Amino acid sequence: MQETGRLGTVVSRQPAEKQDEPAPVPPTPSSAVFHRQLRLAFPAIVRGEGSYLVLDDGRRILDASGGAAVACIGHGDARVAEAVLAQMKTVAYCATIFYTSTACEQLCRFLVDSTGGHMARAFIVCSGSEAMEAAMKLARQYFLEKAPHPEPRRTRFIARNQSYHGITLGALAVGGHEARRQFFEPLMPSNVTHVSPCFSYRGKAACESDAQYVARLAAELDAEFQRLGPETVCAFVAEPIVGAALGAVPSVPGYFKAIQAVCRKYGALLIFDEVMCGMGRTGTVHAWQQEGVVPDIQTIGKCIGGGYQPIAGVLASHDIVDTLTKGTGAFVHGHTYQGHPVGCAAALAVQQIIAEENLLANVRELGPALASLLAQRLGNHPHVGDIRGRGFFWGIELVQDKETARPFPPGDHVAMEIAELGLSSADYAIAVYPGTGTVDGRSGDHIILAPAYNATRAEIHTIVDRVARLVEDYFAAKQVGRLEQVKL
Structure with missing residues (x-):
């Protein structure tokens, strides 16, 4: 017992x-x-x-x-509370199938601008798990609409062991944390495989240099693409700094450049999960800004709103957005509370405080x-x-x-x-x-x-x-x- x-x-x-x-x-x-x-x-x-x-x-x-x-x-910042109250007095809910709101527009503009022009649009949801589900669906739809040659066979994802990307079934499948997965394995999608994390404390051999360790991990990822069939893989998913599953583990220098090169070699996307490590937690707005690479899709959460409202999001690159714009012109995904004005107002206030107070x-x-x-x-x-x-x-x-x-x-x-x-x-x-x-x-x-x-x-x-x-x-x-x- x-x-x-x-x-x-x-x-x-x-x-x-x-x-x-x-x-x-x-x-x-x-x-x-x-x-x-x-x-x-x-x-x-x-x-x-x-x-x-x-x-x-x-x-x-x-x-x-x-x-x-x-x-x-x-905790208890009155400025955020005032921003939330002001938004609730204006309009508390926005049905995004029909309307937009000033709060959502302003927050998404801030988020896009914070990437230095690398990302084109932001999709606002209420949790990191929702963000990861949206990111996976967005990657799939991108390949279905990719012109002039759609790639419908791309249905697989590669992620890393000892990772955590959310608690809903799709996000849980991408994660590689055994204890969280064990009860729900029969329910989870089977289109995700996992490779080794970049965890130098436990994964790097005493005789290896950082460059040799990176080369070994990149070769492992390359072999996984080959095993699955490169034409079947949508994306590689990783946290720039692994949070809950490993305990704030950064990669060794050069790792993500090597990983991105493997993804580019096989035409797959790179998705960064920055729900825990992003939005300033590591000293820059986005953790990838310290890695020398830019993801195709990025999830954000936690520190976007600092806990004052439940809010998270997805950032999409210009290539992703342009492909859908020229294709169906729609993202086949949505939530009742996506782009919630009160959540957006709170997050915008938090981000303004971070910026104004440096x-x-x-x-x-x-x-x-x-x-x-x-x-x-x-x-x-x-x-x-x-x-x-x-x-x-x-x-x-x-x-x-x-x-x-x-x-x-x-x-x-x-x-x-x-x-x-x-x-x-x-x-x-x-x-x-x-x-x-x-x-x-x-x-x-x-x-x-x-x-x-x-x-x-x-x-x-x-x-x-x-x-x-x-x-x-x-x-x-x-x-x-x-x-x-x-x-x-």
Whole structure:
């Protein structure tokens, strides 16, 4: 049997002696919400104040991860609330089959302009999963309408292992995270295959240079095209910096140039998933602006609206848009709430605040300081295998043995327990984002730090101090079997 901990930790229990006895009926829950974990009583947030969240029991939690790397300008910004209210007073909903709205037009213009002319149009939806579904359908329709020679055989996608691209069935199929996929494999499309991620900590051999590692990964992708039949592949899908599945892993220099060359060789598209790593998280508006390549299609989310409204989107290149414009003149896809005016108004306000306050310069300035402080405090810890990331997007991989990089058993739930301890103990009062499956989709633990772009130098020092003490104390307590005693 399994029992779920406060934040979703699964704890193994011995089975009952009599297997034929019916399971006990759980008590009637006090909440009517279909929570992610049905046996838990979640603490409630009563308000947000900058980098802090205030809970209903009075605790002030330093939000060092922005939730799931979302809260990019912190919590409770009145300017965004005012923009949302103003839009709701004007018009709250727009049926995009008939109309457009000023808020949507302005946001999409901002997004297109932020690409330096490389992208032509933006398609606004409500979640990253929706964005990935739209990107896949857009890639398929592009090849159906490609003139003068359509390519209807292109129905396949190649993505990477230990990746996560969304929770809906199409997006889940593109993702390569075993634990998230396992229940739903029979339902998922079978037109996706996976190759190795660019993960130097675990994938690069000691004798390899970066160039040799890149060449090996490019050759693996080339071989996969050949195995599938190059004429059947729509696109290669990847996160420029892998977020939830690997813990803020950037590629080695030259990787995406080599990957794009393979895609171009076989006429396939390059789709970048920047839902977690994009919209300023790494110090530039788009993460690909630091890779020397431009995708054909790009998904965005999380930091586009900073959590003030549910919003995400797809950016399409001129070639994609021109092909559809000259063909059917329509994208055969749509949502009731696409281009929602209130969501667009919130996102535009967030992006204007980032631009007006030059917050990406703050990310570029303090990102290296965050990295340096983490290395100083945790770089030599026996259970910290790797610290990696860019800008305000950093991952700490936790290992059982530093020399061999051997992970903890999945049943130890190390990352989740650290996150739980950070919230439950007044000694830390900090939120970090836990992740598992780092090694192979099942084993391996990491935590992610993703501060708000307007975090101060003092707050960065506080984050590192609390996280370092959290990690140190957790493993010290775990070693002597007294983890519960450090929780208050």
